Amino acid sequence: MDNYLLQKSKLTEFLTSLGDVNLIAPVAANGTTRFELIENAAKAKLDLEDYTASPKKVVFPQTETLFAFRNKGDSLDIEEGEEIAPTVVFGIRPCDAKSFVVLDPLFNKDFEDPYYKKRRDATVLIGQACAEPTNRCFCPSLGGSPGGTEGLDILMTDIGNDYFLEVLSEKGKKLMNGSAGVCAAAAAADNAKKEKALEQSLGKIKRQVDLKQMHEMLPKTFEDKMWKEVGNSCIGCGICTYNCPTCHCFDIQDEGSTYQGRRLRVWDACMYPEFTVHASGENPRHDRSTRIRNRIMHKFTFYPNNLGHISCVGCGRCIELCPVNEDLIEILNKVRAINE
Amino acid sequence: MSNPYIPVQAVVKDLRQETDGARPIKTFTVEIKDKKDKFKFSPGQCAMVGIPGVGESMISICSSPTQKKYMQFSIMQMGKVTSALHELDKGEMITVRGPYGKPFPIDEWKGKKILTIGGGIGQAPLRPIINYVRDNAKNYGALSIIYGARSPQDLVFLSELEGMKKDKSAKVHLTVDAEAPDWKGNVGFVPNYLMDVKPSPKNTIAITCGPPIMIKFVLQNLKKLGFEDDQIFTTLENRMKCGIGKCGKCNVGGVYVCKDGPVFSYAQFKELHPDF
Structure with missing residues (x-):
């Protein structure tokens, strides 16, 4: 061209x-x-x-x-x-x-x-x-x-x-x-x-992360206490999802009355408990550690397995904007360390 | 290009109060208004039932596809949408979109005996199997139903089940969790009652649905009775919004209950991510 x-x-x-x-x-x-x-x-x-x-x-x-x-x-x-x-x-x-x-x-x-x-x-x-x-x-x-x-x-x-x-x-x-x-x-x-x-x-790019076999390493850390530690510092604000260019989860909400209104699709965040809670009160991802674990496994294991792409482009916004300094790269490095 | 988010209009033709109490259950008989909007489904599949202005809930279709005129949904009053549905009268309009999910492989079960094991409202996704097998009785072996709830008042489809006992179209084993006045049936939890009934695994398919804790022990007990993994099926639920594997709410690991489930063989169930 x-x-x-x-x-x-x-x-x-x-x-x-x-x-x-x-x-x-x-x-x-x-x-x-x-x-x-x-x-x-x-x-x-x-x-x-x-x-x-x-x-x-x-x-x-x-x-x-x-x-x-x-x-x-x-x-x-x-x-x-x-x-x-x-x-x-x-x-x-x-x-x-x-x-x-x-x-x-x-x-x-x-x-x-x-x-x-x-x-x-x-x-x-x-x-x-x-x-x-x-x-x-x-x-x-x-x-x-x-x-x-x-x-x-x-x-x-x-x-x-x-x-x-x-x-x-x-x-x-x-x-x-x-x-x-x-x-x-x-x-x-x-x-x-x-x-x-x-x-x-x-x-000029300073940071890097080794993602070789990461999709297979993550499931092996499922029960690791590392996720509890990561979950303990997370405050569940969801900014990592709202500013992520690849996050796509959404909610569907109705606006107006039963006579007239609109059905809307709105961004939602897997870091919120309401995201998965059942009407019965049961919540399959019941705390922040299970939610962070799902978010990262979704991006680096489930999404690539299902759809052929890692659901991350390395923009680093989640790292920069996190108010409690959760660092995706550090978490992935820990996953590798646990596996090695 | 069809738009999977646009529901079709349907009319509530009949309402049947199944249970009362704090979380009442009603069975809605629903007819899609426009013939061209009608869709085919198989036992085990679900649909989004909704009221525009309130929202939608994923509900299993509890009628059999052999009944072509209408669909039925047995709905417990639980959250915002199901509470609004319970307010409806006969003749009022609802919306439906679907069908969603993978059905039970019911055609592969031809020639086999069918055993359903249900608890509470978990009987609803089993009902289309029961009615399908009764309507195609010559293709299937004997039908057995084990069903339990907290109390006699919490048993859904009770008159239908009593009818099956009478006309001998199924062996019906009912149980409740605790002794109750006028209850002459079994008392005990469903997984224990399964061990009392002691069905033979020979040439039999077992399908179970109920509260997660019940499913867990029923699966264990079926294995104790000698059922192989490929003879056992279950159906799961999770919070859902889109129904088409995009909104990200219902995943169990890489599996989306809305499109990859809700029906799972025990072999598939064991492979599910430990998140469940």
Whole structure:
């Protein structure tokens, strides 16, 4: 596929040239960086270092209407969810783009989830290679890298005065149709600059975890007291799940009255006791240690066994944001130590 | 593309109070309104029964697919949704979506004797087997039912079971946990009563459902009686929301009760993650 050069000064022009799309881009707000729908292309910022939240909500919103209903006594009118406009996520990190690839089989296998599918189909991902990985990043341990392309349609890499644009998919190619004019053709020297920039970024990643045979090691630690210790320090706040780009658990809630209302899908968290409690009061995951154990085994054993991907991309947000300093890497290292 | 989250409309055609007390049980006879919305199911499968504006609960379909006109659900009043369902009158509308889960391999049991061992509302998922086998009696060996509850008032489907005793379509063994006035049947827990009844494992399939603690001891006792792993089946439950293996609530290890269960052979049950 084609490569392009985009002058940094032409960024706004480039984004405007994408045409009539919902443009989701990183914005700074209240000390955090978030992906938001922006009206004005000039608001998109690529120099924000640390992304507090992934743009997972673009394909799997935190609250989403499954259907609206109106009960007319002897019949029920059901109106299915909204139409989705073409959407471009601009500036997504490679780890977060990979998380979409991890989520795809969950929503598409067995029963196809029409809500996820229509959003995913309507969305083009323009990624931003990481120039300055954070001190929590460990994507190479999960097969990623600061310039990873998995899941992306276009990857942009900062090479000084320009962004180096790699078109990676048919979706990306189609998007560039109206925007190639804003860019220049990339030369071999530019490609070399990009390779060098990515190599430098990779060298800045400090953390790593050995995941070899981890899916088999975890079940062997099931009864280990380590889980009690981890569970004792956890406060069950759920922030690790809400900011995880691959967490997908949800609840279904009704809003309104029995006459008129909506059925909603909302993010839920396996770290909460209510997540699994039966109407009888019985709870199969009755304390924080059983819930953390399930969360980590789900990501590194059950999910890969069922769906072929480890459900982690090495973004490290769960480590950074945990108020009691639970560290996923340390937990996985303990699992390995117990096995060895 | 069909949307698995959209339920179909159904009408409550009949209501039968099975038990009273703090957690009453009612059997709902339900007819799907539009013929094109009707779905096929097999014994052991479940459906999401709901009231828009309140929510949905996963309930086992307790009628047999040989009864084509309607479906039945026996529902204990427990949480928000089941309490709202218990408020309904005949003729009112509910929603249904399904069927969900893997059914009992009932066709593979042809030619064999069938033994069900139930406790409390756990008799509900066994009822479609019982009625299916009675409706196809020539294909199956003798049908035996062991069923118990806390008290005589807590036994569901009692008149049906008495009827089967009378017309000899099944051997029915009833038990209650404690002595009760006017109760002439057995007194004792289901797993112990199973040892008293002492069914022969020869050419027999045993299916059990009830409270987890009962299932545990029934399984142990079936093994003591000489039943092989592939002669024993059970059906489980967990909290569910989507019913299609996505919401993450009902997993037991890598197994999702909603789509990989709720029916498990004893061989599969033993392999389940110790989380259960």
